[in-house]
Structures are given as C-alpha cells and as structure tokens.
Amino acid sequence: MFHPDTNFSPQAATSFMSGRTFLYRPWIKDPGTSAEKIRCFHESKLHCAIPGYEYAVAAELIAVSGLEKKTLAVDLKTIINRWIEVDAHQVLEAHLPQLVPLDYIEEVYIPRNLFASLTSTAQESAQKVFRDALHITNHDINLTDAGGTGPHPVAKSRSDYQDFVTNTLIKKFEKRKEYEKHFRGISLTIAPSQCMDHTVLPLTISDAYDQYCRLHKQGSHDDKNIYIYWEAMHGE
Structure with missing residues (x-):
C-alpha cells in the first residue's frame, strides 16, 4: 500500500458510477453526470504516503458503520462486523499497480483440493515462490460452483473456507495493531531512461522526515543525515 502507484477508495469504483455509494454515504452528494461521478471517484482516493490519511479513512469508516443507528459511537469491532457482513x-477498495512483484504478496490461502487440482509444475512453482506465505487449508470446496455472490456464499464448503480465511486474517490484524507502521521511505517503479527523465516524488524527503519526527517525538534526534539508496534492475 506504500507503493506510489497504489491507492484506495472508500468504496468500489463501480459504486460511484452506479450511484450506490451516494446512498451508502449520504454525506457525499450525487453529482449527476457520469463525468462528474468519475471525478468524484478520483477525488476520493487515498494514499498511505499522504500525512493524515489514517484520520480521513477512520472518519469514513466510523460514519458509514454508524449510519444505520445514526451514531458516531463506533469501535473497531463494530467496523469489522459490518465489513464482513456487507x-x-x-x-475500502485497493487499486494496485499494473505489475506487482510476487514477493510483495504477504499471504496466499488455497483449499487443499483446489491446490491438488493444479499441475505438479504449478504446485512446485507456488511452493517455491511463496514459501511460508502459502497456506494450504484443510478445506474441500466445490470446484465447479462458485456458491453464489455476496459476503456469505450459499455453498457451505465455500462459506466455511471463506469464514476460516477471514477469521485468520482478523486475528492477524488484531496482533498487528500493537506495532504501528509509519511511512519512512518510498519505492518507485519507473521505465529506464538513462536518467534523463524527471520523476516527481509524492512525498519529499524532508516531508517524510518531518512526518516521522511529529509521530515519534521521543525518537527525534539532531542527526539529520538522510541516506538515499538507488537500485537499478536489468541494467544501469
């Protein structure tokens, strides 16, 4: 999510065009025309590199989770419960770069019979690439029926599998809350140009440093040496 080409929106892009997002989020006025809806979608995008983004998305989640009961007294549990039911x-919908290196993928879950249906070459490749990130669960799902759409598949085998993965990830996120992660660097994927093209950074080096100092007042120090590392791939 820290990649410059990544962003996320409060709801799916298609919900802006259909107009449903303006019903689910009545504090945003439906602009009417398709062009204005597209513009509204782009203006709603958030990025983890922008200082204060977490406050904006927290306010959004609190508002949408408390809308039905008309309250802002919303805790994290309420937000998660709504998330898995709607x-x-x-x-939130993440929009990833067109090309994502496989080693960026943190977790891969797959039912055992689906993994068994892969060719031996595909199985070997998956195990070699993802290693400990590959989790083959003890589930057998119907491989010919998707089990319906929505938060809860009709097919019990798929519903059980989905609930298992969801609950596993929620437990992982609960543990991760104890360790805050703040943006301190940046990664850019740009086409080779023999260093002749100018590339604009979404966050300047001094901005990143100042942001870190504001968030970690106890950790700030007088040493303002900043190290910049350049890595060239497939040539110079």
Whole structure:
C-alpha cells in the first residue's frame, strides 16, 4: 500500500458510477453526470504516503458503520462486523499497480483440493515462490460452483473456507495493531531512461522526515543525515 502507484477508495469504483455509494454515504452528494461521478471517484482516493490519511479513512469508516443507528459511537469491532457482513463493493477498495512483484504478496490461502487440482509444475512453482506465505487449508470446496455472490456464499464448503480465511486474517490484524507502521521511505517503479527523465516524488524527503519526527517525538534526534539508496534492475 506504500507503493506510489497504489491507492484506495472508500468504496468500489463501480459504486460511484452506479450511484450506490451516494446512498451508502449520504454525506457525499450525487453529482449527476457520469463525468462528474468519475471525478468524484478520483477525488476520493487515498494514499498511505499522504500525512493524515489514517484520520480521513477512520472518519469514513466510523460514519458509514454508524449510519444505520445514526451514531458516531463506533469501535473497531463494530467496523469489522459490518465489513464482513456487507457486499465487497461497500468497503475500502485497493487499486494496485499494473505489475506487482510476487514477493510483495504477504499471504496466499488455497483449499487443499483446489491446490491438488493444479499441475505438479504449478504446485512446485507456488511452493517455491511463496514459501511460508502459502497456506494450504484443510478445506474441500466445490470446484465447479462458485456458491453464489455476496459476503456469505450459499455453498457451505465455500462459506466455511471463506469464514476460516477471514477469521485468520482478523486475528492477524488484531496482533498487528500493537506495532504501528509509519511511512519512512518510498519505492518507485519507473521505465529506464538513462536518467534523463524527471520523476516527481509524492512525498519529499524532508516531508517524510518531518512526518516521522511529529509521530515519534521521543525518537527525534539532531542527526539529520538522510541516506538515499538507488537500485537499478536489468541494467544501469
């Protein structure tokens, strides 16, 4: 999520065009025309490199989670409970770069019979690439029926598998809350140009340093040496 080409929106992009997001989020006025809806979608995008983004998304999640009961007294548990009950179009939608290195993938879950249906070459490749990130679960799902759409598949085998993965990830996120992660660096993927093209950074070096000092007042120090590392791939 820290990649400059990544962003996320409060709800799915398609919900802006259909107009549903303006019903689920009545504090945003439906602009009417398709062009203005597209503009509204782009203006709603958030990025983890922007200072204060977490406050904006927290306010959004609190508002949408408390809308039905008309309250802002919303805790994290309420947000998670709503998240797993509503359609995926009504929660945060991440937009990843066109090409994502496989080693960026943190977790891969796959039912055992689906993994067994892969060719031996595909199985070997998956195990070699993902290693400990590959989790083959003890589930057998119907490989010919998707089990319906929505937060809870009709097919019990798929529903059990989905609930298992969801609960596993929630437990992982709960543990991760204890360790805050703040943006301190940046990674850019740019086409080779023999260093002739100018590339604009979404956050300047001094901005990144100042942001870190504001968040970690006890950890700030007088040493303002900044190290910049350049890595060239497939040539110079």
